[in-house]
Amino acid sequence: MDSKNLYQEVILDHNKKPRNWGKLADASHQAEGLNPLCGDHIWLSVKLEGEKVGDIAFEGESCAICKASSSMMTTNVKGKSVDEAEELIREFRDMATGKLDASSDPNHLGRLRVFAGVRDLPSRVKCAILPWHTLHAALNSEATVSTEGDRDPVAAEDR
Amino acid sequence: MNASSSAAHALKPAALDVERLRADFPILDLKVNGKPLAYLDNAASSQMPRQVIDRLVQYRTREHANIHRGVHYLSETATAAYEGARVKIQRFINAKEAREVIYTHGTTDSLNLVMHGFGRAFIGAGDEIVVSQLEHHSNIVPWQMLCEEKGAKLRVIPCNDAGELLLEEYEKLLGASTRLVAITHVSNALGTINPVKEMIALAHKQGIPVLVDGAQAIPHMKIDVQDLDCDFYAFSSHKMCGPTGIGVLYGKAALLEKMKPFEGGGDMILSVTFEKTVYNVIPHKFEAGTPPIEAGIGLGAAIDYLESVGMDRIAAHEHDLLAYATESFARVKDARIVGTAKSKAGVLSFTLKGVHPHDVGTILNEEGVAVRTGHHCAQPVMQRFGIPATARASFYLYNTMAEVDALVAGIQKVRKIFG
Numbered sequence: 214m215d216s217k218n219l220y221q222e223v224i225l226d227h228n229k230k231p232r233n234w235g236k237l238a239d240a241s242h243q244a245e246g247l248n249p250l251c252g253d254h255i256w257l258s259v260k261l262e263g264e265k266v267g268d269i270a271f272e273g274e275s276c277a278i279c280k281a282s283s284s285m286m287t288t289n290v291k292g293k294s295v296d297e298a299e300e301l302i303r304e305f306r307d308m309a310t311g312k313l314d315a316s317s318d319p320n321h322l323g324r325l326r327v328f329a330g331v332r333d334l335p336s337r338v339k340c341a342i343l344p345w346h347t348l349h350a351a352l353n354s355e356a357t358v359s360t361e362g363d364r365d366p367v368a369a370e371d372r
Numbered sequence: 373m374n375a376s377s378s379a380a381h382a383l384k385p386a387a388l389d390v391e392r393l394r395a396d397f398p399i400l401d402l403k404v405n406g407k408p409l410a411y412l413d414n415a416a417s418s419q420m421p422r423q424v425i426d427r428l429v430q431y432r433t434r435e436h437a438n439i440h441r442g443v444h445y446l447s448e449t450a451t452a453a454y455e456g457a458r459v460k461i462q463r464f465i466n467a468k469e470a471r472e473v474i475y476t477h478g479t480t481d482s483l484n485l486v487m488h489g490f491g492r493a494f495i496g497a498g499d500e501i502v503v504s505q506l507e508h509h510s511n512i513v514p515w516q517m518l519c520e521e522k523g524a525k526l527r528v529i530p531c532n533d534a535g536e537l538l539l540e541e542y543e544k545l546l547g548a549s550t551r552l553v554a555i556t557h558v559s560n561a562l563g564t565i566n567p568v569k570e571m572i573a574l575a576h577k578q579g580i581p582v583l584v585d586g587a588q589a590i591p592h593m594k595i596d597v598q599d600l601d602c603d604f605y606a607f608s609s610h611k612m613c614g615p616t617g618i619g620v621l622y623g624k625a626a627l628l629e630k631m632k633p634f635e636g637g638g639d640m641i642l643s644v645t646f647e648k649t650v651y652n653v654i655p656h657k658f659e660a661g662t663p664p665i666e667a668g669i670g671l672g673a674a675i676d677y678l679e680s681v682g683m684d685r686i687a688a689h690e691h692d693l694l695a696y697a698t699e700s701f702a703r704v705k706d707a708r709i710v711g712t713a714k715s716k717a718g719v720l721s722f723t724l725k726g727v728h729p730h731d732v733g734t735i736l737n738e739e740g741v742a743v744r745t746g747h748h749c750a751q752p753v754m755q756r757f758g759i760p761a762t763a764r765a766s767f768y769l770y771n772t773m774a775e776v777d778a779l780v781a782g783i784q785k786v787r788k789i790f791g
Contacts, residue, residue, distance in 0.1 A: 220735065220789050229791070251730050251746055252760035274760060276728035277790070337734060 219330040219337075220277070223285075228277040233270045233287035246273075246347030248339050248360040253279045257347045264294050269348075276340050278331065283344035285325055295352055297321075302345045308332070309341050388689045393681065394770050396421040407740030410775035415560050415588060415719055415766035416744050417610050420674075424613060427673035431666045439665055440639060440656075454665050457672025458655075464675045465605065466596040467622055474621040474628070474655040475663055479587040480510040482606035482621035483554070485658060486583050487514035489631035490604075491552065497523035499551040504529040504537050505756055506559040506566070509749045511585045515554060529555070531756065535562040535711040542571060546578055553582045557589035561750040561764070562711025563694075563719025565589070569600050576601065581627065587611060591768065592690055592717050594683040597622050609667060614674035618667035621658070628654045635660040678769075686769045690718035693767045697776045704783055710762050718767035721748075724783065727790050729763040735789060736763075739782040741775075 240258035247254050255273030259266060269291055271283045286305075290298040304320045307313035311332040315322050331341045339360040350358040394400050399419050402409040411419060431453065437446035439454050455470075462470040476482040491514075495501065501515045505528055512526075519526050527550075529542045537555075546553070553575045557568050572582045581603035586595060591612035597605050604627075608619040623631075633640055633651055637660030642650040651657045678686065697720050701707050706725035724732055733745035744764045747754045754760060765779055 220731070225790065254760075276730040278731070334734060337730070340730065 219328075219334070221327050223324065223327050224277065224281040227281035227284040231271075231280055231284040233284065233291070235270045235272055237268055237270045240270075242351040242354060244347045244351035244355060245357045246343045246350070246359075247357065248279075248343055250361060251276065251340065253340055253343055253360075255279065255283055255344060255347060257283075257344065257351050259348070259351050261295065264296075266290050266293055266295065266298055271344065275343075278328075278337055278340040279343050282328060282341045286344050286348060289323070289325060290348065298348065298352065301325075302349050305345050306342055309338050386685065388681065388685050388769065390689070390770065390772055394772075396423065396677075397770055398422060398425070400770060404740040404742070405738050407738075408778075410739075410741045410771075410778045412765040412767065412771065412775065412779060413742045413744045414591075414611070414768035414771075415748075415764065417616070418591060418613050418768050419770070420613055420615070420670075421677050423677050424615070424670050424673045428615065428666055428670050431669050436666070438662055450665055453669045453672075454663075457668045457675075460672045460675045461620055464595075464679070465590070465620075465622055466598050468598060469625060471654050472622055472625050472628065474623065474658045475668055476606075476619045476621050476658075477617060477664070478608040478610070478619035479585060479606045480619075482604075482619055483510055483583070483585065484514050485621050485634045486554075486604050486606070486623075487518050488634045489658065490581075490627070491515070491518045492521070493630075493632050495522055495524050495551045498549060499524045500527050500545075500547070500549045501525070502527045502529060502542070502545050502550055502553045502555075504542075504555050504566070505531045505752055506535065506537065506562065506564060507554075507556055507750065507752070508560050508585065508587070509751070511554055511556060512752070524551070525549075528752075531564075534713050535559065535564045535753075536713045536715075537564075537566055537571075539567070539570070539574075543574055546575060546580060548578075550575075550578070550580045553580055554585070555582070556585040556587075558586075558592070558717045558719075559711065559750070559753070560588045560719070561748040561753040561762070562713065562721055563588075563716040563766075564711060564713040565593075565715040565717055567715075568602065572601050588717060588719075591678075593687045603627055609671040609674065612671075612674055613677055614671040615664075615667040617664040618671055620671075625654065628658070631658075633657050633660070637661045681769060689769060690767050690771075693771055693773070693776060694718045694720065696773055697765065697767075697779070700776060700780045704780060704787070706787065707783065710757055710759065718771075719764060720766070721762040721764045723759055723762055724786060727786055729761045731790070732763045732783070732786050735786045736779070736782040739778065739785065741779050741782045743779070 237258040241261045242259040253275040257271045260268040269287045308315045309331050315326040315329050328341050331337050346358045397419050435449045437450050439451040458473050459470050461473045527545045529537050531537050558565050575582045583604040584602045586605050586607040590607040605622040610616040640652050640660040642652050708723050710721045729745040746761050
């Protein structure tokens with residue numbers, strides 16, 4: 214795995230200029246995501262309008278992979294239905310853990326495929342996945358999600 | 373060699389022949405991502421020379437049996453090798469007696485042994501334990517557990533912005549309630565060498581025993597426990613060219629004899645009936661069950677190796693590497709060295725403005741450069757400096773100036789990628 218493939222223009226751009234940065238004043242759903250091992254820490258706020266993600270925003274402190282993943286997630290799920298968002302969460306997680314080959318298996322990931330390279334960097338997989346699990350938690354009215362311990366979504370997936 | 377030339381030798385050690393020495397470490401020939409490996413994560417774990425690997429193979433192919441209980445040839449051979457390694461350790465740290473050297477599973481285990489064997493017996497409600505801002509979690513958490521159990525209090529020696537402990541504050545913390553001082557010799561996150569000899573003397577003035585976490589010190593400098601006059605000294609084998617799974621707790625015999633055993637089981641008893649069990653003498657009182665025998669023998673071989681190179685020469689070489697790296701970093705835009713103590717071991721912790729340390733680590737890995745990133749199991753240190761994490765390069769006897777150059781070139785690449 215060449216990190217040049219991971220640290221691509223699009224990821225670096227979203228890291229530098231994260232989209233949908235901040236907090237929604239009128240959020241209907243919120244969640245906090247934490248990776249205690251590396252310190253990635255994000256807050257996500259979502260405003261559902263009926264069955265649709267009407268608005269979404271995030272803020273926090275994290276590495277470039279986590280921040281770019283968060284930023285691109287917000288632009289991708291805004292306007293989508295909750296079911297479509299959950300499907301994207303599943304596909305992103307499967308791509309990052311190597312269960313889905315984004316170039317050959319059917320999927321809706323589009324430009325999110327730039328994160329495919331993390332599957333070769335086990336220590337960085339959780340950085341990319343954290344915002345997606347935080348979104349899943351928010352949509353299911355869970356307040357916090359951690360990448361370690363009983364609530365480790367990656368480990369839970371393997372059980 | 374006569375006395376005067378020996379003294380001159382001690383003053384100015386001959387430089388290490390690093391290239392020749394590197395040939396002893398097979399793993400250093402690896403290529404990572406097509407680049408020569410620059411292994412700069414020695415504070416986490418060091419690599420093993422062929423001399424130690426060969427000793428492990430010899431033990432496994434010619435000498436293995438359980439120790440201390442067989443009358444047969446192999447058991448006696450294994451016992452002699454394992455106990456022989458204990459004597460090597462005793463000599464290496466200049467302990468008065470070999471029975472003051474207790475085998476453990478590593479530094480963490482050693483510290484927990486003191487917590488259970490000494491702390492639970494002699495520390496009670498209202499008593500105080502003094503640690504420092506620079507401790508690894510393994511010299512914080514056991515004491516917090518004890519405080520919770522006994523109602524004792526943890527007091528913390530603060531440090532300045534360079535990462536040096538404030539000795540005047542330390543003196544103020546010592547008092548009639550202080551039952552133990554537990555301090556690190558060298559900070560794993562910053563590299564600060566603490567003035568432990570002076571700190572021990574200050575505690576002893578008030579009759580307070582001192583435990584020193586020597587995990588980051590013993591691989592890099594000559595340790596003399598009698599000269600330090602520490603009551604306990606804890607360290608691991610795997611940071612000093614030995615195998616994982618074994619470490620040491622040195623303790624003064626008089627203290628060890630007063631302490632309670634940590635774990636119960638075989639080897640730590642003299643006799644067992646359902647009515648009464650008589651514990652074995654030290655060090656065996658603290659060594660329940662079959663130990664990692666080959667790891668202990670491997671540690672002995674690692675000590676032979678380090679002594680053949682010379683601890684003074686190793687310290688001087690690392691000092692040169694650190695000076696060169698510090699100087700090189702001064703020229704890297706946006707790089708900040710965290711931990712600028714006047715007295716430092718070969719650790720360079722740094723941040724790069726606008727780039728998370730994990731991104732730095734991933735890109736350096738692409739260049740074959742292995743560094744540690746994160747909070748280094750020392751979150752209170754990170755909190756003191758207001759940062760979530762750092763990247764850390766740490767040096768050992770086999771590192772070269774060219775590897776420092778590879779590190780700096782890698783950092784320049786990170787800066788280029790992140791613009």
